[in-house]
Ligand SMILES: Cc1cc2nc3c(=O)[nH]c(=O)nc-3n(C[C@H](O)[C@H](O)[C@H](O)COP(=O)(O)OP(=O)(O)OC[C@H]3O[C@@H](n4cnc5c(N)ncnc54)[C@H](O)[C@@H]3O)c2cc1C
C-alpha cells in the first residue's frame with residue numbers, strides 16, 4: 001500500500017498547515033508520496049520534503065499546472081495513480097475541484113471530507129451538515145479521498161525526503177485562467193488560526209464589520225463570517241464558516257451577532273472553546289457556547305477591545 | 309442551446325436531522341423533502357439564460373426514488389421545460405452515489421446533447437461535492453465549479469469561482485459543466501399559475517437499466533452515528549466576567 005498526497009500549492013508556495021495535517025492523517029496507510037504541482041513548484045516540493053513522515057516528493061512544473069485548473073491537474077494525477085492504493089488531499093476547494101475528476105477517470109468513488117480513517121478501506125465522514133457521522137467501507141481498487149484537516153494535528157518538521165521531477169500530462173484547451181482576486185492579509189489563516197472571531201448579520205453593515213476585525217486583531221485572531229454576513233456584503237466569501245464554507249476548529253471561536261443556524265455550526269462546532277455574543281438570549285448559538293454573553297454587540301465588543 | 313439541470317430530492321434544509329437509534333442511517337420517514345438548495349440556484353440560472361435568449365430549452369433530470377417527481381415538478385413550475393425521472397431505487401433511504409449519478413447523467417447528455425450542464429455544488433444530504441466534476445470527467449468536458457458568476461459568450465463561458473483564497477475567474481470551452489454556489493443568484497418562487505401549468509409539462513420516466521448503468525454502490529455504509537454532542541455552557545453577566553473566564557478558567561487568552 002502506498003499513498004499519493006496532493007500537496008496544496010498556491011502560486012508556487014506550499015500550504016504547510018493543510019499539507020502537514022493531511023500527512024498525519026494518512027501516514028498509517030503506507031509510505032506517503034507528496035505531489036507538488038504548479039507552474040513553479042520546486043520551493044513547495046522542498047518544503048514538502050521537510051515534513052516528517054513523507055517518504056518521497058514528486059515535483060511537476062509546467063505552465064499548464066499554474067492556476068490549479070482541474071483538467072491538467074487531474075490528468076497528471078491519473079497518470080501517476082497506478083503506483084498507489086490511496087490518493088488523498090486536504091479538503092480544500094482546490095482538492096474538491098480536482099479529486100472527483102480524478103476518481104471518475106479511474107472509475108472509483110471519491111470520499112470527501114474524511115474526518116477519521118479507521119483502516120485502509122474504512123473511513124468516517126460527516127453528512128447532513130455534520131448532524132451525522134457515516135462510517136464507509138470502500139471496495140474500490142484505489143481510494144480517492146479528501147481530508148478534513150481540522151480533525152488532525154500537523155506532522156512535525158525535520159524530514160528530508162528525496163524530490164523527483166515528473167512531467168506534466170500536457171496542457172488542454174478546455175480551460176484558461178483569467179484572474180485571481182485574493183485579498184492580502186497579515187492575519188492568521190482562517191483554517192489554521194488558534195483563535196477565530198466571526199461576525200454575522202447582527203453586525204449590520206460592512207463599515208461596522210471593522211469592529212469584528214478590530215477584536216480579531218486584538219486577539220491575534222483570524223476573521224470569519226456567517227453566510228448571511230457574506231451575502232449581505234459585510235465580508236468576503238472566503239471568510240464564510242460553515243457547511244458550504246470553511247471548517248475551523250480553533251482553541252477559541254468567538255461568534256458575534258450570529259444566530260447559530262445548523263449550517264453555520266457545521267463549520268465551527270468542533271472548536272475547543274466557543275464564545276457567543278448575541279442580544280437574543282434565545283439564539284441557538286447559546287446551545288453550543290461555553291460562554292454566552294447576552295448583550296448588544298455594539299456595546300460589548302468595544303468594551304471587550306478596550307479591556308483585553 | 310439546451311441546458312441540462314440535475315436536481316436532487318433531499319431532506320429540507322430546515323429539518324432537524326435524526327440519526328436512527330440502530331445506527332442504520334438517518335430517519336427520512338415522514339420528513340419534509342425539498343429540492344437541494346444549490347439545485348434551485350442552478351434551475352434559476354438556467355431560466356435566466358433562457359430569458360436572456362442564450363438558452364432555448366431547459367431539461368431537468370432527477371435520479372432516485374419515484375417521489376423525486378415532486379422535485380421535478382417544482383423545477384418545471386419555476387420555469388424548466390421538460391423533465392426526466394430516472395428511477396434507480398425503491399427505498400427513500402437509498403442514496404445513489406455521485407459516480408453512478410454522473411454515469412446516468414453522461415448517458416442523458418449523449419442523448420440530449422446539451423451545451424451546458426448546470427449542477428449544484430453539493431447535495432446537502434451527503435455533502436459530497438462530486439457529481440458535476442465526475443460528469444465533466446466522464447464526458448471529457450471542461451468544468452467550472454463553485455460558480456458565483458457565469459457569463460456565456462459564443463463557445464466560451466467565463467466563470468467566477470468561490471475558492472478558499474477568494475475568487476478565481478476562469479474561461480472554459482463549451483460544452484461545459486458548471487456547479488453553482490449559493491451567491492450566484494436568488495431563486496424565484498413558483499407562482500400558482502405556473503404550478504398549475506407545470507402539471508402539464510412533459511415528465512418522462514426511465515430506469516437506470518434503460519441506460520445500462522450499474523448503480524451498485526462502491527461505498528457501503530457500515531454505520532451512521534450521532535456526532536459527539538456539545539453542551540451549553542454558562543451565561544456570563546458582563547464583559548469583565550467573560551474576560552476572566554477566558555483567562556482563568558479556559559486559559560485560551
Ligand atoms: C444550503 C445552505 C448552505 C448554507 N451554508 C452556510 C454556511 O456555510 N455558513 C453559514 O453561516 N450559513 C450557511 N447557511 C445559512 C444559514 O442557514 C443561516 O441563514 C445563516 O447562518 C444565518 O447567519 P446569521 O446568524 O449571521 O444571521 P441571522 O440568523 O439573521 O442572525 C443574526 C443574529 O444577530 C443577532 N443580533 C442582531 N443585532 C445584534 C446586536 N446589535 N447585538 C448582538 N446581536 C445581534 C440576532 O439576535 C441574531 O441571532 C446555509 C444555508 C443553506 C440553505
Ligand SMILES: Nc1ncnc2c1ncn2[C@@H]1O[C@H](COP(=O)(O)O)[C@@H](O)[C@H]1O
Nearest residue numbers: 314315371427428430431436437438439
Ligand atoms: N440523485 C441525483 N439526481 C439528480 N441530480 C443529482 C443527484 N445527485 C447529485 N445530483 C447533482 O449533483 C450535485 C452535487 O451533488 P453531490 O455530488 O452528491 O454533492 C447536486 O447539487 C445535483 O445537481
